[in-house]
Amino acid sequence: MATTATHSSQERVNYLNVRTTVASWLLTMDHKRIGILYLLGITFFFFLGSLAAAAIRLELATPKGDLLSSDTYNKMFTIHGVLMIFFFLIPSIPAAFGNFVLPMMIGARDVAFPRLNLLSWYFFMIGGVLATIALLKGGIDTGWTFYTPYSSAFAKGEVSLAIVGVLLVGFSSIFTGINFLVTVHKMRAPGMTWFRLPLFVWAIYATSLIQVLGTPVVAITLLLVAVERSLGIGIFDPNRGGDPILFQHLFWFYSHPAVYIMVLPAMGVISEVIATFSRRRVFGYHFVAFSSLAIAIIGFLVWGHHMFTTGQSIYAGLAFSFLTFLVAIPSAIKTFNWMATIWKGRVHWDAPMIYALGFLGLFVIGGLTGLHLASLATNVHLTDTYFVVAHFHYVMVGGAIMGYLAALHYWWSKMTGKMYPQSWARLAALLVFVGFNLTFFPQFILGYMGMPRRYHSYPEEWWALNLLSSAGASVLALGYLLPAIYLVWSLKYGTAAGKNPWGARGLEWELVDALPSPHNFERTPIVTRPAYDYAHPEEPTAIYPTPRPVFAGGGKDG
Amino acid sequence: MAQHHREEHTHAQPVSFYAKTLWVLMALLVVTVWAGFQKMPDWFGIAVALTIAVSKATIVILNFMHVKFSSKLAWLFAGAGFFWLIIMFAFAFADYASRHWEPETGW
Amino acid sequence: MSVKEAELHLGEARHEVPHLGEQYETIEQQNDAYTIGMWAFIVQEVLFFGGLFASYAIYRFKYLYEFVAAHHTLSVPFGALNTFVLLVSSYTMARAVRAAMQQKHHKQLKYLLWTIFFASIFMVNKYFEYSAKYHHNLIPNQSYSAEEVIHHNHLKVENGMVDLGARKVPLEEFEGRTKLFFSFYFIMTGLHGLHVLVGIIVLSILAARAYMDWKRKVPHADYMPVEMTGLYWHFVDIVWIFLFPLLYLMGGQ
Numbered sequence: 065m066a067t068t069a070t071h072s073s074q075e076r077v078n079y080l081n082v083r084t085t086v087a088s089w090l091l092t093m094d095h096k097r098i099g100i101l102y103l104l105g106i107t108f109f110f111f112l113g114s115l116a117a118a119a120i121r122l123e124l125a126t127p128k129g130d131l132l133s134s135d136t137y138n139k140m141f142t143i144h145g146v147l148m149i150f151f152f153l154i155p156s157i158p159a160a161f162g163n164f165v166l167p168m169m170i171g172a173r174d175v176a177f178p179r180l181n182l183l184s185w186y187f188f189m190i191g192g193v194l195a196t197i198a199l200l201k202g203g204i205d206t207g208w209t210f211y212t213p214y215s216s217a218f219a220k221g222e223v224s225l226a227i228v229g230v231l232l233v234g235f236s237s238i239f240t241g242i243n244f245l246v247t248v249h250k251m252r253a254p255g256m257t258w259f260r261l262p263l264f265v266w267a268i269y270a271t272s273l274i275q276v277l278g279t280p281v282v283a284i285t286l287l288l289v290a291v292e293r294s295l296g297i298g299i300f301d302p303n304r305g306g307d308p309i310l311f312q313h314l315f316w317f318y319s320h321p322a323v324y325i326m327v328l329p330a331m332g333v334i335s336e337v338i339a340t341f342s343r344r345r346v347f348g349y350h351f352v353a354f355s356s357l358a359i360a361i362i363g364f365l366v367w368g369h370h371m372f373t374t375g376q377s378i379y380a381g382l383a384f385s386f387l388t389f390l391v392a393i394p395s396a397i398k399t400f401n402w403m404a405t406i407w408k409g410r411v412h413w414d415a416p417m418i419y420a421l422g423f424l425g426l427f428v429i430g431g432l433t434g435l436h437l438a439s440l441a442t443n444v445h446l447t448d449t450y451f452v453v454a455h456f457h458y459v460m461v462g463g464a465i466m467g468y469l470a471a472l473h474y475w476w477s478k479m480t481g482k483m484y485p486q487s488w489a490r491l492a493a494l495l496v497f498v499g500f501n502l503t504f505f506p507q508f509i510l511g512y513m514g515m516p517r518r519y520h521s522y523p524e525e526w527w528a529l530n531l532l533s534s535a536g537a538s539v540l541a542l543g544y545l546l547p548a549i550y551l552v553w554s555l556k557y558g559t560a561a562g563k564n565p566w567g568a569r570g571l572e573w574e575l576v577d578a579l580p581s582p583h584n585f586e587r588t589p590i591v592t593r594p595a596y597d598y599a600h601p602e603e604p605t606a607i608y609p610t611p612r613p614v615f616a617g618g619g620k621d622g
Numbered sequence: 623m624a625q626h627h628r629e630e631h632t633h634a635q636p637v638s639f640y641a642k643t644l645w646v647l648m649a650l651l652v653v654t655v656w657a658g659f660q661k662m663p664d665w666f667g668i669a670v671a672l673t674i675a676v677s678k679a680t681i682v683i684l685n686f687m688h689v690k691f692s693s694k695l696a697w698l699f700a701g702a703g704f705f706w707l708i709i710m711f712a713f714a715f716a717d718y719a720s721r722h723w724e725p726e727t728g729w
Numbered sequence: 730m731s732v733k734e735a736e737l738h739l740g741e742a743r744h745e746v747p748h749l750g751e752q753y754e755t756i757e758q759q760n761d762a763y764t765i766g767m768w769a770f771i772v773q774e775v776l777f778f779g780g781l782f783a784s785y786a787i788y789r790f791k792y793l794y795e796f797v798a799a800h801h802t803l804s805v806p807f808g809a810l811n812t813f814v815l816l817v818s819s820y821t822m823a824r825a826v827r828a829a830m831q832q833k834h835h836k837q838l839k840y841l842l843w844t845i846f847f848a849s850i851f852m853v854n855k856y857f858e859y860s861a862k863y864h865h866n867l868i869p870n871q872s873y874s875a876e877e878v879i880h881h882n883h884l885k886v887e888n889g890m891v892d893l894g895a896r897k898v899p900l901e902e903f904e905g906r907t908k909l910f911f912s913f914y915f916i917m918t919g920l921h922g923l924h925v926l927v928g929i930i931v932l933s934i935l936a937a938r939a940y941m942d943w944k945r946k947v948p949h950a951d952y953m954p955v956e957m958t959g960l961y962w963h964f965v966d967i968v969w970i971f972l973f974p975l976l977y978l979m980g981g982q
Contacts, residue, residue: 174752176762242769249695250762251752276769277706280777288784288916297869297912298905299784305905310787313714314780364709368717380717588754632830632952640827644820651816655809658978664793671974679967686823687963692764699768703775710776710783718787 078481078579093178094582099164100479101185106152106160109192113147116140118541121503125534129521137520138205145208146199146226150233151192153464154322157329158275159188159240161471162268164479166244168572169262171253171591171606173583176246184239191232198222198229207518209319212300212311216292227290234283237325241275244268253571253606255591259353262570262595263339263346266353267332270360274321274328278364282318285311309374316367324363326460327427328356330467331398334420337470338402340568341417342409345596348401355394362391372443381440388438395431399424414566415489419470422497426462430455433508448518451511454504462500469496469547476551477565478572481579482558488550495543502536569596571606633688643685650678748951760953767957771964778920778968785913785975792906794893798882799910800979802867804858808977811854812969818847819966826959829952834943837955841936844962848929855922862911869912875904914976921972924965931958 075081079096089097119140123131132140167175175181198204204223206215215223248269252261288299289311298304300311339346346352368376368384402424411417433455436442446452477483506529511517515526522530564573571591576584589606597605654674662670684690689700746756753759789796825840862868865877878884885892891903898906935955942949 172752176752177766178752180766238773242766242773245769246762246766249765250758276773277702277776280773281710281780284777284780288781291916295870297908299909299912303905305792305902305909307787307791309717310714310784313717314784317710317714317780364706365713368713375721377717377719377721377723379720379723380713383716384713583751634827634830637824637827640820640823643823644816647816647819648813651809651812654974654978655805658805658974664797664979667979671979675971675974678970682819682963682967682970686819687960693761695761695765696768699765699772703772703779706772707775707779707782710779711786714783714787715790718790 076577076579077581078577079582080579082582091182093174093182095163095167095175095178095181096479096580096584098178098181098185099160099162102155102160102163102188105185105189105192106156109147109151109196112196113144113152114541114544116144116147117537120144121534121537123520124522124530127522127524127527127530132520134520135205138207138518139199139203141518142204142207143199146195146204146230147192149208149322149326149460150230151188151195153326153460154237155188155233155240156326156464156468157333157471158244158268158271158325159184159236161333161475162240162244162271162329165475165572166265166268167247167251168576168580168584169265169570170248170251170256171571171575171585171589172247172251173585173588174251175243176251177243180239181243184236184243187232187236187239191229191234191236193229194232195226195229198225201225209315210286210289211315212289212292212308213302213306216289217298217301217303224290224293227286231283231286234279234286237275238279238283241272241279244272245276248272253589253591255606257591259350260591260594261353263335263349263352263356264329264332267328267335267356270356271325271328273357273360274325274363278318278321278325281314282322285314285318309371309376312371312374313367316370317364320367320370321360321363323456323459324359326464327467328359330423330464330470331356333467333471333474334402334423335398336570337416337420337474338405338409339596339598340474340566341412341414341420342406343412343567343598344405344409345594345598346401347404348397349594349596351397352401355397358394359391362387362394366391369438369443372440373447378440385438385440385443389435392431392435392438395427399428399431412566413490415484415486415493416470416474416566418490418493419466419473419496422493422500423463423466423470425497426458426466426500430458430462433458446511448516449511450507450515450517453517454507454511457504457507462504466496469493472547472551474566475572476554477561477578478576478580480555480558481561482554483561483565484547484550484554484558488546492543492546492550495539495546497543499536499539499541499543503533503540504536506530506533506536569598569605574605575608633691635685635691639685643681646681647678650674650681654678746950763953763957764960767960771960774964778917781913781917781920782971782975785917788906788909788913792909794895795898795903795906796910798884798893799878799907800976802865802878802881803914803977804861805977807854807858808973811851812973814847814851814854815966815969818844818851819963821847822959822962826952826956829939829955832948832950832952834939834949838936838939838943841932841939841955845929845932845936848925848932851925852922852929855918859915862915867911869908869915873904873908873911875900875907878907879903917972917976921965921968924968928958928962928965931961 202221204221298306300306366388591606593605821843828836866874890897
């Protein structure tokens with residue numbers, strides 16, 4: 065910390081300029097730098113996954129399977145699914161933004177276990193590289209679900225390698241989860257009670273619960289598949305006495321809650337953004353907070369709805385169907401409370417808010433179509449059609465990526481100290497919203513008409529809707545490219561952003577500078593007000609305690 | 623002096639506490655092996671073996687792992703894993719156990 | 730908490746503790762964080778093994794007679810001995826943690842070495858068990874054969890059907906299902922053995938540190954590494970507490 069003192073005369077020391085060597089990044093234990101590392105990693109995998117999506121939509125622009133062979137097509141949607149789910153969506157908001165802002169939000173210098181935090185980034189990157197190698201070297205065509213017995217007994221290619229990659233990213237996710245659970249429990253600043261926490265923290269806490277409780281099950285399941293492939297035992301192979309449905313049970317025990325790993329953090333971001341840009345405390349704070357926990361818990365009781373048509377007992381199906389409907393309740397609680405927050409709020413139409421509003425629209429459509437799939441009878445008709453594809457894209461892309469982009473635009477100035485051009489950002493948000501709906505709304509109709517997923521060709525009569533969908537995808541792509549351009553542009557040419565460009569409440573805005581110092585705060589703050597206290601603008605959310613005389617050798621935190 | 627201050631914060635128990643715990647565990651081990659050799663219906667054998675296993679695990683968790691003397695939070699975390707395990711077992715078994723039930727006609 | 734109280738609390742906490750991480754305010758906070766973090770890790774371990782236990786339970790439910798027949802080939806004395814050894818090692822581990830808390834490093838070293846000793850006995854036993862299975866062709870790979878299971882249970886095989894008393898099963902299916910049992914046996918005990926091995930490594934590192942603390946005669950106040958390893962070690966013990974009856978005992982004698 066000696067460097068801190070010498071620097072401060074000319075330029076304020078921040079987390080970026082404190083050290084600038086490559087090693088200082090690769091060995092960093094600063095939660096902010098690890099957040100940035102994650103951001104770079106997931107952006108890379110998002111780009112790869114988007115390329116595969118582009119190939120898929122290009123192929124489907126014409127009814128004939130002319131651009132890609134069916135084999136290549138299978139590999140493309142597998143690349144798309146594996147990369148987007150395991151290497152983008154699951155780590156996106158929790159690992160990148162959770163790392164960057166969560167400790168600041170609760171008034172901590174860092175997460176509870178900085179070394180574990182760095183380790184989890186390495187697990188993520190190594191896993192990602194292994195999976196990418198597997199996907200490029202011959203590729204795999206199992207789909208992201210690795211269903212047995214195809215994946216364990218028949219599929220050729222690098223399935224085991226891809227599984228090792230997914231295992232590693234799974235443990236990375238578990239480590240991040242453990243870290244955040246302990247951080248939220250133990251690292252809160254004095255006065256930061258549970259009901260003063262920003263709702264983003266509640267959402268990340270609920271997400272971490274799922275990560276810790278669910279991920280190990282998919283880890284052991286995929287491990288069994290890999291062992292089965294290499295040793296020739298038959299745990300999931302009906303020819304050898306195994307049961308493929310058991311794989312689905314174990315897989316969805318994690319993978320259904322995993323969709324809440326993707327969407328809960330986005331919901332947390334939306335709570336922050338809506339409160340800030342409505343200049344109003346989130347309506348029904350307690351309900352929104354507890355609905356996050358409710359979603360995390362109920363999410364573990366519904367996995368069988370992925371298996372209605374597999375030979376699962378119909379009685380189990382009935383129970384799973386009923387429980388699935390229950391998830392709608394906490395989701396609706398959130399949605400209504402957000403709308404109540406905007407209503408009577410003083411709404412500011414900055415870019416993050418546009419993304420948040422986009423989230424609301426898309427998430428509502430995604431959520432409501434989920435009810436069609438939760439109901440047994442309609443599910444039988446809609447299983448494995450484009451209706452399902454459209455539904456989960458509305459939740460995971462419409463929900464999670466809108467939340468992700470909202471977060472990126474909301475905290476960009478904190479991360480980089482720069483502000484991007486607002487009008488371009490608003491335009492991009494609009495493009496994403498329109499492009500997204502053009503791409504995926506036709507797929508609801510296609511699915512309803514019976515078009516199955518995972519085929520590279522289809523009958524002539526579905527051509528128009530598919531073409532519309534492919535055209536929409538190019539608009540969507542433009543909507544994703546624009547931010548990439550103006551955000552990078554803003555790094556150099558953007559106007560310098562102040563500490564609190566949005567006039568937001570919260571520790572990370574009121575006490576932490578844009579480009580935070582290595583330990584975020586001057587001293588450990590004392591929190592005196594609840595989150596989103598827009599009704600009392602004169603009262604700071606947190607204050608610094610009066611400085612104490614420093615004892616010899618003390619003052620560890622600078 | 624500093625040492626005394628530290629000890630107040632630890633969960634260190636008298637040696638006899640750990641020794642007694644070990645004796646109880648050993649007794650349960652003998653009982654479970656003995657029960658394993660008795661003739662009894664399969665479901666009953668499972669019930670007996672699992673009851674003893676759960677008791678042994680609980681004793682280890684409470685006494686050796688010091689959860690007995692830990693904060694509520696430690697109790698919560700120690701319980702959560704096992705609770706979620708029960709969820710997994712219950713729901714997966716609900717499927718397998720009811721798979722062969724015949725649906726009621728005219729439903 | 731009022732602002733005054735909080736200020737007081739923060740001021741008090743600043744006394745020097747050499748092993749206090751810079752992200753923490755007080756040593757109590759750090760110790761609590763480690764404890765909760767370790768428990769969260771154990772929670773994920775419970776579910777990791779739990780997936781295996783659930784699969785095993787479901788197959789035992791489906792193929793009860795075949796699994797019971799395969800049960801019988803496992804040696805209860807070996808299993809019981811290993812349970813005994815692990816329970817004692819849990820006791821010595823608890824004593825090592827106690828010694829670490831009291832900063833009695835000689836005792837700490839002694840009990841850590843005992844724990845390593847018992848853990849090693851466990852591994853040696855497992856080695857003998859595994860090699861016996863190997864000699865009977867019970868390793869679930871291509872050379873697997875159910876002959877030993879049939880022989881051990883005195884089952885009759887007629888016209889390619891295995892007579893299990895309650896029902897008859899084609900030999901091929903009998904082979905597949907008993908092979909499933911041994912797949913689970915090896916994966917579950919193998920993963921558990923891997924955990925024991927990791928435990929031995931960590932315990933050895935701790936023993937080396939305890940030795941140095943003892944030689945230097947400087948009391949080492951940070952007992953958390955030992956306590957956390959203790960939690961892990963007891964958890965490994967708990968896994969075996971369940972594995973033993975499920976694999977070795979519930980054979981419906």
